Amino acid sequence: MSDFHLIPRVTITHTPTPLEHLPRLSNDLGCNLYIKRDDCTGLAGGGNKTRKLEYLIADAQKQGADILVTVGGLQSNHARQTAAAAAKFGFQCELVLEDVAGTPKTDYYHNGNMLLDRLLGAKIHELGQNQDASEYVEALLTQLRNAGRKPYFIPMGGSNVLGSLGYVRCANELLQQLEKDNIHIDQIVLASGSAGTQAGLLAGLIAAKSDIPVLGIAVSRSTQDQEQLVTELLKETLTKLGINPDEANVRVFANGNYYGEGYGITTPAMISAVQVCAQLEGILLDPVYTGKAMAGFMDLCNTGVIKPNSNQLFLHTGGSQGLFGYQESF
Numbered sequence: 001m002s003d004f005h006l007i008p009r010v011t012i013t014h015t016p017t018p019l020e021h022l023p024r025l026s027n028d029l030g031c032n033l034y035i036k037r038d039d040c041t042g043l044a045g046g047g048n049k050t051r052k053l054e055y056l057i058a059d060a061q062k063q064g065a066d067i068l069v070t071v072g073g074l075q076s077n078h079a080r081q082t083a084a085a086a087a088k089f090g091f092q093c094e095l096v097l098e099d100v101a102g103t104p105k106t107d108y109y110h111n112g113n114m115l116l117d118r119l120l121g122a123k124i125h126e127l128g129q130n131q132d133a134s135e136y137v138e139a140l141l142t143q144l145r146n147a148g149r150k151p152y153f154i155p156m157g158g159s160n161v162l163g164s165l166g167y168v169r170c171a172n173e174l175l176q177q178l179e180k181d182n183i184h185i186d187q188i189v190l191a192s193g194s195a196g197t198q199a200g201l202l203a204g205l206i207a208a209k210s211d212i213p214v215l216g217i218a219v220s221r222s223t224q225d226q227e228q229l230v231t232e233l234l235k236e237t238l239t240k241l242g243i244n245p246d247e248a249n250v251r252v253f254a255n256g257n258y259y260g261e262g263y264g265i266t267t268p269a270m271i272s273a274v275q276v277c278a279q280l281e282g283i284l285l286d287p288v289y290t291g292k293a294m295a296g297f298m299d300l301c302n303t304g305v306i307k308p309n310s311n312q313l314f315l316h317t318g319g320s321q322g323l324f325g326y327q328e329s330f
């Protein structure tokens with residue numbers, strides 16, 4: 001893996017995040033289910049973006065930036081973790097956040113991640129449903145530069161090659177835990193959105209010569225579109241690690257059957273999955289990502305696609321703070 005350990009990184013994440021067995025949910029689903037608790041990464045509520053930010057913050061420091069700018073939905077967990085990392089490392093933070101059609105509105109604008117973004121001191125630019133975020137961001141970056149500022153732009157979900165490296169590290173951490181506890185895993189399941197988590201994890205597994213399959217339950221795209229997005233970023237990440245990008249072939253699996261009408265829009269199966277996990281295991285999922293991924297996982301177990309008694313690992317990528325933006329749906 002060429003010079004992976006030489007790539008600049010700040011330390012934020014509480015590692016290793018716990019690897020736990022879920023006996024009551026396993027019993028319910030007929031498989032043997034483990035959970036990797038990346039909801040416990042430790043930064044202002046935690047979640048998967050914290051690992052990505054370790055590399056992105058180091059890069060922003062290297063470039064002499066003084067302000068972080070990123071984009072997402074109004075209840076973006078990525079935006080919250082970026083605001084927290086900005087505070088911790090002394091950057092200002094501006095968040096360009098889009099309203100999402102079809103989401104419950106009572107608490108969407110002020111509670112959950114929005115409450116925390118404001119508390120963490122970020123400046124929020126709220127966009128309406130038909131405003132173009134990339135145009136808005138371009139204008140904002142130009143305006144900041146003209147005012148003598150040095151903005152550092154982090155793409156949606158922190159999903160570029162640098163951000164994905166956070167999940168290359170996570171793959172190594174997980175493989176060590178599995179080895180130490182002598183656990184064999186047949187498949188890893190996670191929620192896949194902007195793709196950095198799945199691409200980084202796969203790159204780390206490939207680099208370590210592990211053939212554990214990774215299934216990404218898509219939260220906003222068809223199977224084919226999600227697989228393409230993950231594959232592109234995986235190839236770039238492998239290249240960065242000095243690994244032949246062709247190793248990405250036949251490693252990327254997504255499932256686009258569980259996101260319902262669209263990103264952030266609730267489904268009955270998501271509501272049920274969140275309730276079942278809370279009530280059987282005391283684990284809080286989220287309405288946008290992990291709830292839909294778990295709903296998909298449960299359905300694949302119930303329909304026999306996931307083999308009974310197989311060993312499955314669910315990567316909990318965080319997001320429970322978003323529940324408070326969705327209270328009326330529960």
Ligand SMILES: *Cc1c(COP(=O)(O)O)cnc(C)c1O
Nearest residue numbers: 193194195196197289317318319
């Ligand atoms: C962003 C996010 C994801 C998706 O991760 P990507 O790297 O964007 O695919 C999953 N779960 C939660 C809770 C998230 O906030």
